Amino acid sequence: MRNAKVILKYALLQLAQTSVVVGVLLLVRQFVSIPAWIIATILALWILKDIALYPKLWRAYAFDDNSPLRKLVGLEATVVLRLDPVGYVRVEGELWKAEIRNHDRGAERGERTRVVDIRGTTLIVEKCDER
DSSP states (O other): OHHHHHHHHHHHHHHHHHHHHHHHHHHHHHHOOOOOHHHHHHHHHHHHHHHHHHHHHHGGGOOOOOOOGGGGGTTTEEEEEEEEEEEEETTTTTEEEEEEEEEEOOOOOOOOEEEEETTEEEEEEEEHHHH
C-alpha cells in the first residue's frame, strides 16, 4: 500500500517541517556565529530522521480520504420528521438530519427516500420514485 500518494503526503509534511527548521537555523545564525557546515549537518540529520521514520509511520498516511459517511449514499431512508426542505430520516436504524434535494416537493413522515449525497453531517435525499 506504499503507493506514490502516501509517499507524497509524507514528503510534503516533512518538507514543511524541514522548512521551519531551516528558517530557525538561518535566523539563529544571524545572532550567533554558526558555521555553515553545522547547519548543513543538522539539516542532513533532520532529513535522515524523516527517511528512517517513514517505514514506521507510512500507515498513518495511508488512510482513506473518503468520509465514512459515504457508505450511506445509495441507502434507503424513511422520513421521521417532515422534510420541508430539512427534517429527519432514519437510515438503518439511525436518525439523521436530512435535506430533500428537490426543494419544491417536501417529503412527509413515513415516505421512503434515498440518500444521494452528504453535506457535512446532513444527508441529501430524494424520494425513491424520483430519478
